[in-house]
Amino acid sequence: xxxxxxxxxxxxxxxxxxxxxxxxxxxxxxxxxxxxxxxxxxxxxxxxxxxxxxxxxxxxxxxxxxxxxxxxxxxxxxxxxxxxxxxxxxxxxxxxxxxxxxxxxxxxxxxxxxxxxxxxxxxxxxxxxxxxxxxxxxxxxxxxxxxxxxxxxxxxxxxxxxxxxxxxxxxxxxxxxxxxxxxxxxxxxxxxxxxxxxxxxxxxxxxxxxxxxxxxxxxxxxxxxxxxxxxxxxxxxxxxxxxxxxxxxxxxxxxxxxxxxxxxxxx
Amino acid sequence: xxxxxxxxxxxxxxxxxxxxxxxxxxxxxxxxxxxxxxxxxxxxxxxxxxxxxxxxxxxxxxxxxxxxxxxxxxxxxxxxxxxxxxxxxxxxxxxxxxxxxxxxxxxxxxxxxxxxxxxxxxxxxxxxxxxxxxxxxxxxxxxxxxxxxxxxxxxxxxxxxxxxxxxxxxxxxxxxxxxxxxxxxxxxxxxxxxxxxxxxxxxxxxxxxxxxxxxxxxxxxxxxxxxxxxxxxxxxxxxxxxxxxxxxxxxxxxxxxxxxxxxxxxx
DNA sequence: CGTAGTAGG
DNA sequence: CCTATTACG
Numbered sequence: 302x303x304x305x306x307x308x309x310x311x312x313x314x315x316x317x318x319x320x321x322x323x324x325x326x327x328x329x330x331x332x333x334x335x336x337x338x339x340x341x342x343x344x345x346x347x348x349x350x351x352x353x354x355x356x357x358x359x360x361x362x363x364x365x366x367x368x369x370x371x372x373x374x375x376x377x378x379x380x381x382x383x384x385x386x387x388x389x390x391x392x393x394x395x396x397x398x399x400x401x402x403x404x405x406x407x408x409x410x411x412x413x414x415x416x417x418x419x420x421x422x423x424x425x426x427x428x429x430x431x432x433x434x435x436x437x438x439x440x441x442x443x444x445x446x447x448x449x450x451x452x453x454x455x456x457x458x459x460x461x462x463x464x465x466x467x468x469x470x471x472x473x474x475x476x477x478x479x480x481x482x483x484x485x486x487x488x489x490x491x492x493x494x495x496x497x498x499x500x501x502x503x504x505x506x507x508x509x510x511x512x513x514x515x516x517x518x519x520x521x522x523x524x525x526x527x528x529x530x531x532x533x534x535x536x537x538x539x540x541x542x543x544x545x546x547x548x549x550x551x552x553x554x555x556x557x558x559x560x561x562x563x564x565x566x567x568x
Numbered sequence: 569x570x571x572x573x574x575x576x577x578x579x580x581x582x583x584x585x586x587x588x589x590x591x592x593x594x595x596x597x598x599x600x601x602x603x604x605x606x607x608x609x610x611x612x613x614x615x616x617x618x619x620x621x622x623x624x625x626x627x628x629x630x631x632x633x634x635x636x637x638x639x640x641x642x643x644x645x646x647x648x649x650x651x652x653x654x655x656x657x658x659x660x661x662x663x664x665x666x667x668x669x670x671x672x673x674x675x676x677x678x679x680x681x682x683x684x685x686x687x688x689x690x691x692x693x694x695x696x697x698x699x700x701x702x703x704x705x706x707x708x709x710x711x712x713x714x715x716x717x718x719x720x721x722x723x724x725x726x727x728x729x730x731x732x733x734x735x736x737x738x739x740x741x742x743x744x745x746x747x748x749x750x751x752x753x754x755x756x757x758x759x760x761x762x763x764x765x766x767x768x769x770x771x772x773x774x775x776x777x778x779x780x781x782x783x784x785x786x787x788x789x790x791x792x793x794x795x796x797x798x799x800x801x802x803x804x805x806x807x808x809x810x811x812x813x814x815x816x817x818x819x820x821x822x823x824x825x826x827x828x829x830x831x832x833x834x835x
Numbered sequence: 836c837g838t839a840g841t842a843g844g
Numbered sequence: 845c846c847t848a849t850t851a852c853g
Contacts, residue, residue, distance in 0.1 A: 311844085312847045337844090339848060366848040367843075413844055420843085456844095514844090515845040558844090558846070578853085579838045604853090606839060633839040634852075680853060687852085781853090782836040825837070825853090 302376070302404055303566055306547070307334040307452035307529055309410070309512070309559035313369075314340050317349045319556035325352055330563060331375045332401070334408035334452040338369030338394070360384070360408075362394030369394040370408040370453065376401055385438075387430040395427070398438075398451075404537070405442045409453030414474035421474055424456070428483050435493050439534055448537035451495070454512075454559065455530050459484045459497070462507050463527040475528065487532060496538035498531035498564045499545075509546040512559045520555065531564045540566045569643070569671055570833055573814070574601040574719035574796055576677070576779070576826035580636075581607050584616045586823035592619055597830060598642045599668070601675035601719040605636030605661070627651070627675075629661030636661040637675040637720065643668055652705075654697040662694070665705075665718075671804070672709045676720030681741035688741055691723070695750045702760050706801055715804035718762070721779075721796050721826065726751045726764070729774050730794040742795065754799060763805035765798035765831045766812075776813040779826045787822065798831045807833045 306328060310316040313335065325333065333355075341361050342350055351357050355373040360383040362368040372381070378399035384391040398407035411431070414424035435451065442449045457480045458464040470476040487493035503509065510525025519525065531544065543565035551560050573595060577583040580602065592600065600622075608628050609617055618624050622640040627650040629635040639648070645666035651658040665674035678698070681691035702718065709716045724747045728734040737743040754760035770776065777792025786792065798811065810832040818827050 315847055337847090415844085517845085519845095582838060604838085682853085782838095784836085822837095 302331045302401060302406075304330045304563055305332040305334070305406060305450060305452060305531065305566075306330040306561045306563040307336070307408065307454075307531065308561035309336040309454040309529060309557060311337050311557045311559065312339040313337075313345060313349065313371075316556045317346070320551070320554050321556050322349065322352075324550050324556070324561070325373075328561075332406050333373040334406070335371040335373070336369075336408060336410035336454045338371050339366050340369065341365070358397060358399065360394055360397040363392040364394075367394065368410055370397050370410050372397050372399050372406065372408050374399060374401065374406075385431060385434040387427075387434070390427060390430065396431075400447065403447055405438065405447050405449045407438075407449075407451040407453070409451055409455065411454065411456045413456045416472065416474050416477070424474070425479075428480070432483065432486060432493060435487060435495065435532075439494055442534070449495075449534045450537055451532045452530070452562075454528060455484065455532075456528050457481065457484050458526045458528055459488075459500075463510075465507075465510065465524045465526075475526065493532075494535070495532040496535055498533050498538055498541045499527070499562065501538055502541055502544045509548070511546050511562050515558050520551075529559060529562045531562065533564075537566065540568065542567045569598045569668055569673075571597045571830060572599040572601070572673060572717060572719060572798065572833075573597040573828045573830040574603070574675065574721075574798065575828035576603040576721040576796060576824060578604050578824045578826065579606045580604075580612060580616065580638075583823045584613070587818070587821050588823050589616065589619075591817050591823070591828070592640075595828075599673050600640040601673070602638040602640070603636075603675060603677035603721045605638050606633050607636065608632070625664060625666065627661055627664035630659040631661075634661065635677055637664050637677050639664050639666050639673065639675050641666060641668065641673075652698060652701040654694075654701070657694060657697065663698075667714065670714055672705065672714050672716045674705075674716075674718040674720070676718055676722065678721065678723045680723045683739065683741050683744070691741070692746075695747070699750065699753060699760060702754060702762065702799075706761055709801070716762075716801045717804055718799045719797070719829075722751070722799075723795050724748065724751050725793045725795055726755075726767075730777075732774075732777065732791045732793075742793065760799075761802070762799040763802055765800050765805055765808045766794070766829065768805055769808060769811045776815070778813050778829050782825050796826060796829045798829065800831075804833065807835065809834045 358381045359371045380400040395410045412424040414421035458476050461467040511529040513520040513525040547561040625648045626638045647667040662677045679691040681688035725731040725743050778796040780787040780792040814828040
């Protein structure tokens with residue numbers, strides 16, 4: 302495993318018609334993590350559901366047309382698991398993980414919230430349940446000799462450098478103080494203990510953003526958010542040699558409001 | 569008034585983006601009758617709602633996004649009336665009429681039905697209430713020295729020549745014996761007393777069809793129905809010199825599942 | 836197979 | 845603004 306890419310496709314059926322298929326055919330990634338598949342497997346064409354040369358695993362949501370994550374791996378995994386053990390989210394299409402030799406890799410779609418609504422409460426319940434799981438996962442994997450990489454749409458920008466208009470979004474879901482504090486705990490060596498691979502390799506830059514609203518000229522003006530992360534255990538993070546947002550993948554013809562984010566690892 | 573065109577636009581907002589605007593700008597009609605506007609006036613752009621050179625009158629449905637008829641006239645009408653006096657259908661967006669010198673012209677969208685459903689019952693209630701109105705209208709207009717022309721989507725094919733696959737549709741709403749019999753009463757000299765202008769000028773042809781399903785290759789194969797009619801009082805019908813379906817108007821780029829139907833009158 | 840509606844993001 | 849749903853045609 303050298304390269305892992307994560308991308309929120311915002312509806313795999315729509316994305317497949319607009320450029321996702323060509324992008325996947327051209328990628329050199331060994332693992333691709335998808336979020337917002339927004340389809341049941343039988344609604345996908347065979348070629349999209351099971352692309353040539355990949356093993357594909359889907360965790361759809363029980364709610365039709367919502368959420369849905371997937372993992373594509375070149376190598377056949379030793380095991381695949383859906384959900385993280387919290388009843389409320391088991392069939393929410395938000396988490397799938399696979400064991401590869403020396404690595405557990407996961408595709409995560411953390412709920413998006415809206416301040417003052419039940420959806421924000423749901424996001425917070427997810428966060429509360431998911432952090433202990435991340436700790437368990439890290440410990441369990443360490444015992445099994447595996448590094449961990451949790452990729453996906455975390456729906457939180459961590460620091461001011463992670464979104465263009467941070468001042469205007471201090472009261473917006475996705476940049477609330479409690480959400481940012483939660484991500485800090487994920488990254489805290491004494492708690493979650495994960496590393497933000499992209500930020501680790503690019504500590505001083507604005508962004509790079511991975512999501513731009515479809516409204517207005519957000520993409521053209523690069524008015525974006527960095528909410529898609531590769532969160533890695535330190536041993537794996539130390540092997541990261543390259544990490545970048547494939548902004549150009551959706552430049553000519555946008556096939557999602559997110560761009561793919563990739564990380565390349567040494568040996 | 570020389571030329572009157574009727575067209576079911578199947579959503580004026582969608583049609584306006586796909587070719588309706590250009591078609592209207594090029595037409596030489598003096599009156600245009602629209603059905604299935606499927607929008608409230610404020611949802612239309614100014615140029616679409618009030619096209620240059622026309623007087624426009626809308627009768628939207630109380631149900632958002634449904635039905636809706638309109639009349640466009642080059643000349644300012646002496647009067648415009650919405651509905652035909654039957655409570656159930658007053659705000660259903662199915663009937664508007666206007667008085668022009670020597671003529672009352674109407675835009676009608678008769679409900680489409682589906683056998684065995686409440687929608688078929690509604691269609692039948694509409695038919696039952698509308699026939700007496702047509703008789704009243706004819707008599708009232710005659711007393712006022714006006715001819716009558718009721719144009720629109722009647723949602724009934726009258727005879728076998730009025731749809732491609734009449735055998736297969738004998739139990740389909742739109743070609744049921746009772747619907748065909750009702751149209752015969754509209755045309756019966758001793759009852760409705762109206763004339764089918766297009767059929768009057770083209771007694772021996774199949775069609776010409778004015779609606780083709782979007783499903784399959786119906787348009788390319790001309791598997792259509794003739795359900796859009798100009799129904800005229802005899803004095804006006806006798807002045808018809810030309811009547812045709814503008815199939816080519818939606819040939820390159822279809823902007824509705826119906827094509828405009830036009831009739832040209834002498835003096 | 837389209838156009839609407841509405842929910843979600 | 846975009847992708848889904850569902851209702852209607």
